[in-house]
Amino acid sequence: MKVRGERECQECGTRWSYYETGTVECPECESLRSVGLDERTTHTDTPVRLDLSTHRSRFGESRELLPEDEDGVDMIKSDLREYTRKRGFIRGGKLLTLDATYLAACELLEAVDLYDRLRDPTDADRDYLLSLLAGAEDGDRPSTGNVPDAFREARGMAAVRAVEEYRSDLLVFIDELDPKSEIADIDDASDTTDPSGADIDTASGVSRTARTRDLLEQLRDRTKRVEALGGDVAPAAADSLVDAANAIGEFIRDGDGDALARAQDTLSEHST
Known part of the structure; x- marks a missing residue:
């Protein structure tokens, strides 16, 4: 969902971050009458602590x-x-x-x-x-x-379970990106931009967004195969799903070409 994270109480004027509290209730006077001060941004996380x-x-x-x-x-x-x-x-x-x-x-x-x-x-x-x-x-x-x-x-x-939830948020994040700044630049002199604004690798003709979606589809296929086995795979193979997901996330977040290569290698190396 999209929310206005920075909020101001209309009763007492207190300002706080919804991202930190997870509520529109004023932390000072507990009033529910507040207004957002910034633009709406995608937000799927709730502040919660695991207490066992x-x-x-x-x-x-x-x-x-x-x-x-x-x-x-x-x-x-x-x-x-x-x-x-x-x-x-x-x-x-x-x-x-x-x-x-x-x-x-x-x-x-x-x-x-x-x-x-x-x-x-x-x-x-x-x-x-x-x-x-x-x-x-x-x-x-x-x-x-x-x-x-x-x-x-x-x-x-x-x-x-974890990788599927993360993959879902990765797709949301990609969909919300500005088409003209879809993924941070990778240091690659051969890259250019197509008329729609998506980054293109001239050697392959494939946009970075398309490459990312292709990797996410490969990750989904791998995850489904492990799920079909009831999770009964070598622990290292299970952990490789997480490694691949985080490498894809790093590529989306930072435009790190090494992360892209790491994701590709991990998905290829630990095929189930």
């Missing part, structure tokens, strides 16, 4: 690792879903990265659901889940080598 402290206590007190009452399991799933639902990757017209905390929240949600269905979890399975729970707020996830076989699906499906 209550759930860490519940997990620690349970003899079975997961809370023994079903409500405890449902609560952590609900909190993780709410966090991921509120998150986005465009803040005040600026494209963000697919960050580690969002990824960890997605993986923990998948892992809790999967662990709850395991008949005979191993010590490695328990350690993995506890490690995720302990580090998710800071974006710390177990390395690919420390993901138990039983949780390959959790890692894979977390990547699928």
Whole structure:
């Protein structure tokens, strides 16, 4: 959606940023009567903090690792879903990265659901889940080598969910770009501009926007293949989806030719 980020209260004159508070309510007098002071910009992110402290206590007190009452399991799933639902990757017209905390929240949600269905979890399975729970707020996830076989699906499906959400925002961001400044220039003397304003690589005749959309389509195909496997791929292959998505985002955001090459190489190298 598009919002006016800089707001002024019509009651007390306080000014604040909607991008920081996520509300049109005045932080001083709580009045809902405010006006926007700037132009509308695309904004999909909501200020929200991932707080799992209550759930860490519940997990620690349970003899079975997961809370023994079903409500405890449902609560952590609900909190993780709410966090991921509120998150986005465009803040005040600026494209963000697919960050580690969002990824960890997605993986923990998948892992809790999967662990709850395991008949005979191993010590490695328990350690993995506890490690995720302990580090998710800071974006710390177990390395690919420390993901138990039983949780390959959790890692894979977390990547699928996260990358699809990020890809969706990337497409929104591209659509909102000014046609005459679609993507920041890459240092390439062979580039020029077509009459519509889109950058053209004269060697290939392909606009940068078209190249980006082609990469996003390749990323979508890769993601769909992993999803069709239920996420059951090597953890490194799952993480490569995230790497490719962030490289594409970097190219869109900064016009970095190295990022473009990195995205192409990653998508080619880790084909499923």
